[in-house]
Amino acid sequence: MSRFAALDLTTLPDPSAIGVLDFDAILEARLVELEAQLTDVFEASKVSEIMALARNIAASPMRYLTEAAAARELYLENRINAALRSVFLSTARGDDLDQIGANRGVVRKVLDDSDPDTPVLESDAAFRARIQLVIEAWSPHGTEGSYVYWALEADDRVVDVAVYGPNHGLDPPIPPAEPKMVVLSSAGDGTADAALLDAVFAHCTTDKRRPVADKLSVVSAQIVPYAIEAVLYVTTPETASAVQASAQAAAEAFVNGRIRIGRKLYRTSIAAALNVQGVVDVELISPAADVDIGPFEAPHCTGITVTLQSITGGWRDV
Template identity: 30%
Template sequence: MRFVDLDLSRLPMPDAVEAIDYDARAAERIAELKARLNDKGIAWNVEDLKTDTLVATERHATKFDMLLRNRVNDAALATTLAFARKKDLEHKAAEMGVVRQVIVPADPTANPPVEAVMEDDESLRRRRQLVIEAFSTAGPEGAYMFFALSAHPHALDAAIYDPHSGLCEDGEVLCVIASSQGDGVPADVILDSIADTLDARTIRYAVTAERTRAITRRQKIRPLTDKVIVETCSTLDYTLSIVLKIAHGPAPEAVVAEARKRLDAYIASRRQIGRIISDTAIAAAVHVADASGVALVDDADIVATVAGDPVSDVVPGPKQLARCTEVAVTYEILT
C-alpha cells in the first residue's frame, strides 16, 4: 500500500536535541576552571565545596548555560512536524497550505467577549501530515482522508474503504466519519459538509434517512469514476477497571495520578475508527516508573468490558469508534 499513516508520536527525539544534565555540566565547568587555575600556579582544591565562591559562580553560570541549551533544543524541535507546537506548528502547516481550523468562531459583541476556539495541535499536525496525499485528487486513501478531515472542523476521523474491503461495491468509495463532539457520532451538518466537499452521491446519517444528493459534472476533488458514500460511524462502548499493585512506599496517590494521566493519553490516542484498545498497551501505560526507571507499579489487574462482558482487547468493527464510558483506577499496597 502506498499510503502509510505514520504515528509521529513514536518518532525519537532528533539527534540535534542535546541531552542536558545540570550536574554533569557544572562538574565540567568546575573541572575546567581548576585546570586553568593550576596552569597559572593558583592552588585551588575546594571544588567539592558548594559554598566556595568560585564553585557558586560556576554553578550559577551553569544555570544560564542550561537555559540557553534548552532554548536551542526547543528551536530544533520547532523545525520538525512531530514535535512543533502552537505557532511553530502553524508555520510548519502553512508551508503546505494548511491552516488551523476555527472550531467555534469568536464573538467580540458578546458580554463578556468570546474568544475563538481553535483546532488543537494534534488535529492540525495530522492534517499537515496528510496534505501530501492531497496533491493528487481524492483518489488515494490518504487524500480522501485529508479532504474529509478538512471539510468540517468537528471531523475527528475518517476511515476510507474501497471495494476490496467488502464494505462497498465496485466503483464506490466509502468514507466513514467520526466527530470530535459528543459521543463521536457526527451530526447531519458534519456529514453534509463532507459530502459537499467530496461530491458524494450518498449520505448515510445516524438517525435521519439516507439521502442521495445530485453530484456535479465539474469535480474538483472526486475522480470522475468514483461514487462516494459518506457514512456516520457507530460507537462501541467499553469500560476499564484497573487495580494497581504498588509496593509499600510514599505517596501512592501520586503514582495513581500519573498512571491515570498516561492511561487517558493512551485512550485519547486510540479515538479513531477501527482502532483496537489493547490490554498490553493499557498495562504499559499504567506501569509507572520513577526517574531512574525503577517500577513503582509492580503489577496491575485490568478488566475491560464491552456490553457488560469482560474482554481481553476492545476490538471495534471497521465502522466503529471505540468509546470509553467509564474508567476506575484504584490501588492496593503490597505487603
C-alpha cells in the same frame, strides 16, 4: 493509510544536533578549561591554590563565577535545542507549529470562539496530523490521504476518517472508483448525523478535490459501546484516593486515545493503562473479552468504574 499518514512522527528520534543538557558536565568542562589556562600562566602551587577555591570552596567568588558561567551556557544550549525542535514537524509546538503549517497552507482551527479572549484552538497533535496530510491533498489522483485531509477540513466535529477502496480486501469488496468514506463524530457517541455527512461529502467532492471518475459515498461509523470496570489492588490504603484519581485519569486518557475507526480494543492494553503507581494487581471485570472493531466501526466508552481493594503485602512493603 497513506505513505505520509502511515509515518508515526512520535517514533522519530531527536535530531542529532540536539544536545544533552547536563549542568555538572558543563561545570566540570569549565573547571578543566580553567585549570589548563591557569597552567600556562602560573606555577603549579598557585594553580592548585586557585583550583582548590574553584572546586572545593562553595562560597568562594571563583566557585560562584564558574557556576554562573556554566548556568548561562546551559541556558544557551537549551535555547539552541528549542530552536532546533521548532523547525521540525515532529517536535514543533505552539506558535512554531503554526509557522510550519503556514508554510504548507494549513491554519490551526478555532474550535470555539465564544470567548474572543480565550478561544479554544485545535490541539498540537491534531494540527500536526493535518499538516502531515496536506501533501496528500496536493495529489490529483484521489489518494486515501487526500480524502482524509479534506474530510478533516470539512467540519470540526470530524474526529476520525477511514477511506476504503478495492485494494483493502473488504467483504463485500469495494468496487473500483467507488471509494467509501467512514466518518466518526466528536459529538455524542460518535455517530455522524446526516448534516455532518452531507457537509463532508460536499467538501470532498468539490472540483479539483475529487477525481472525476470517483463515485464517493460517505457513511457514519457504526458505534460499538463498551464499559470499563476494574478492581485495583493496593497495599497502602493511605494513598488510595491518589491512586484512584491517577487510575481514573489514565483510563480516560486511554479511552480518548482509542477514538479510532477500525481499531480493536485489547483487555491487556486497558489493564496496562490502569496499572498506575501504587497498584499491585488489576482485575479487569469489563470488558469481559477483547472488543472487536470492524473497518466500519468505532468504539465508544459508556462509563469508567474503578474501585480499590486493600491487600496485605507483608514485610516486603515495609
